[in-house]
Amino acid sequence: MTTTIESFAGEDILSVNQFDRASLSAIIEIAHEMRVLVERFGGAELLQGKILANLFYEPSTRTSSSFTAAMQRLGGQVIPINNVQYSSVSKGESLPDTIRTLECYADVIVIRHPEVGAAATAAYYAEKPVINAGDGVGEHPTQALLDLFTVQEELKQIDGLTVVMVGDLRYGRTVHSLTKLLLNYNVSFIFVSPDILRLPADVLEAVKASGHSYSQVDDLHSVIGETDVLYMTRVQRERFTDLAEYDRVKDFYVVDQDLMAKAGKNMIVMHPLPRVGEISYAIDDDPRAAYFRQMRNGMYIRMALLAALLDKA
Numbered sequence: 001m002t003t004t005i006e007s008f009a010g011e012d013i014l015s016v017n018q019f020d021r022a023s024l025s026a027i028i029e030i031a032h033e034m035r036v037l038v039e040r041f042g043g044a045e046l047l048q049g050k051i052l053a054n055l056f057y058e059p060s061t062r063t064s065s066s067f068t069a070a071m072q073r074l075g076g077q078v079i080p081i082n083n084v085q086y087s088s089v090s091k092g093e094s095l096p097d098t099i100r101t102l103e104c105y106a107d108v109i110v111i112r113h114p115e116v117g118a119a120a121t122a123a124y125y126a127e128k129p130v131i132n133a134g135d136g137v138g139e140h141p142t143q144a145l146l147d148l149f150t151v152q153e154e155l156k157q158i159d160g161l162t163v164v165m166v167g168d169l170r171y172g173r174t175v176h177s178l179t180k181l182l183l184n185y186n187v188s189f190i191f192v193s194p195d196i197l198r199l200p201a202d203v204l205e206a207v208k209a210s211g212h213s214y215s216q217v218d219d220l221h222s223v224i225g226e227t228d229v230l231y232m233t234r235v236q237r238e239r240f241t242d243l244a245e246y247d248r249v250k251d252f253y254v255v256d257q258d259l260m261a262k263a264g265k266n267m268i269v270m271h272p273l274p275r276v277g278e279i280s281y282a283i284d285d286d287p288r289a290a291y292f293r294q295m296r297n298g299m300y301i302r303m304a305l306l307a308a309l310l311d312k313a
């Protein structure tokens, strides 16, 4: 395939800053091929003999199981460690030692951890590729890639769109990664949140420095008519030190039939999931509700990434 994707062989995936338009197009193209492959044949034996260590220090349903499915559909195998309380971590083992252990057995390590920078620390100690599956309020690069892939699959373009990010822009790592990734494209941003949940300064600075048009508002209804991609997020309860503050903002935005009636017919609703009230179940059958298709796309993008990192793309 293209040279840009070959340069990912053996690399870590820690931040969306590692990608440019050429590598993004290549990954999107491979993810699309993976989709066709799965739909036709269920998978392939590309990664036969390879093992992935799936190390989760924070809860996960989609990220962890889609990495597992991605590896298995490509013929590889998985060491799942998602109950770290039953691993030597509970005996006080350090992250570097846990990583050094896993790379004795695996060819690639996926890590989710509550601390910003933990994946980079893991990568520093590991010789094998490390993939950041979420480092606290930092980044979640593979989610951003699957989000980007979803926009391309759904709307057949990324340039020219108005992307509206809603909810917990402060603590939502998927928002941080997707916003930075979208700076590679000619999009306009509208950031919708209560005051206390606005984008962190460093992400906002990156948007400003890039010259992209953006606005920050607190009312969703007033901008829904101009929305192409509505990116909803959950208020991240586990990141709040003051739960009274969480209670004040948790129900600020709800996508319901009333809001959808004001939205364009070609817009899409996305959400990294899990949802905890911010999208009404009543709109699940609306063709514009893309979040279940988005979730499926996670497996295709992770198949593409694993193939690229293990030099089989």
Ligand code: NCD
Pocket (backbone or CB within 6 Å): 062, 063, 134, 140, 143, 173, 174, 233, 234, 236, 272, 273, 274
């Ligand atoms: C997200 C995460 O873990 O950051 N979930 C996911 O990976 N799909 C979003 C969230 O937890 O709200």
